[in-house]
Amino acid sequence: MVIAIDGPAGAGKSTVARALAERLGFTYLDSGAMYRSVALATLRAGADPDDPDAVTAIARDLDLSIAPGRVAIGPEDVSTAIRTPDVTAAASRVSVHPGVRTAMVDRQRTLVATGAWVAEGRDIGTVVCPESPLKVHLTASEDERARRRSAETGEDPEAVLAAQRDRDARDRGREHGALELAADAVELDTTGLDVAAVVERIAAIARERGLADGASS
Numbered sequence: 001m002v003i004a005i006d007g008p009a010g011a012g013k014s015t016v017a018r019a020l021a022e023r024l025g026f027t028y029l030d031s032g033a034m035y036r037s038v039a040l041a042t043l044r045a046g047a048d049p050d051d052p053d054a055v056t057a058i059a060r061d062l063d064l065s066i067a068p069g070r071v072a073i074g075p076e077d078v079s080t081a082i083r084t085p086d087v088t089a090a091a092s093r094v095s096v097h098p099g100v101r102t103a104m105v106d107r108q109r110t111l112v113a114t115g116a117w118v119a120e121g122r123d124i125g126t127v128v129c130p131e132s133p134l135k136v137h138l139t140a141s142e143d144e145r146a147r148r149r150s151a152e153t154g155e156d157p158e159a160v161l162a163a164q165r166d167r168d169a170r171d172r173g174r175e176h177g178a179l180e181l182a183a184d185a186v187e188l189d190t191t192g193l194d195v196a197a198v199v200e201r202i203a204a205i206a207r208e209r210g211l212a213d214g215a216s217s
């Protein structure tokens with residue numbers, strides 16, 4: 001069973017999804033880390049992130065393991081390496097290719113096939129797990145999202161905003177797995193809200209829907 005948390009970069013998905021998973025005793029899945037790993041492998045191979053065939057082959061062959069708090073390619077822990085600005089920019093580009101998306105969606109579905117999960121991304125509720133009994137679409141104002149990212153990475157706020165607009169446009173405009181609101185999603189605007197309040201709201205909905213004991217079912 002999967003609780004899906006989708007939304008644009010900087011909406012607070014990772015923090016909220018991680019805390020929610022801990023609160024409910026579910027396992028946390030960061031699907032963005034998977035696209036980031038494909039981007040890192042692409043850059044390391046000297047391949048072009050815009051080349052669909054090259055990147056699809058890399059995505060299919062990648063020896064990726066993902067666990068809460070640890071992402072690895074082969075034996076190497078890449079949890080930090082996938083967070084650089086270069087990888088962030090390349091991840092946005094590699095994730096538009098349909099072959100890459102199919103490869104990642106297949107792996108995500110295999111992972112969440114058993115157990116209870118809080119999975120975050122862009123297309124969890126629409127594509128990966130359309131049967132999810134609780135889909136949350138987290139949003140926040142563009143300025144607040146850029147401010148959060150800049151506080152986290154130390155990058156210049158104006159540069160973050162410009163790069164974020166670019167990535168938002170690609171996330172929303174791509175043909176496959178675009179960021180869109182699932183018809184049955186609960187929309188939550190996190191602007192000005194603290195994490196605890198957002199987690200409490202989602203946990204309350206999970207309880208109302210009888211999902212809060214999902215970890216043992």
Ligand code: DC
Pocket residue numbers: 009031032033035036088091092093095120121122123124167171177
């Ligand atoms: O959430 P994030 O910033 O770590 O995601 C990194 C990139 O991966 C981002 O450009 C969007 C893409 N992504 C995606 O296309 N589909 C997902 N389910 C998750 C992330």
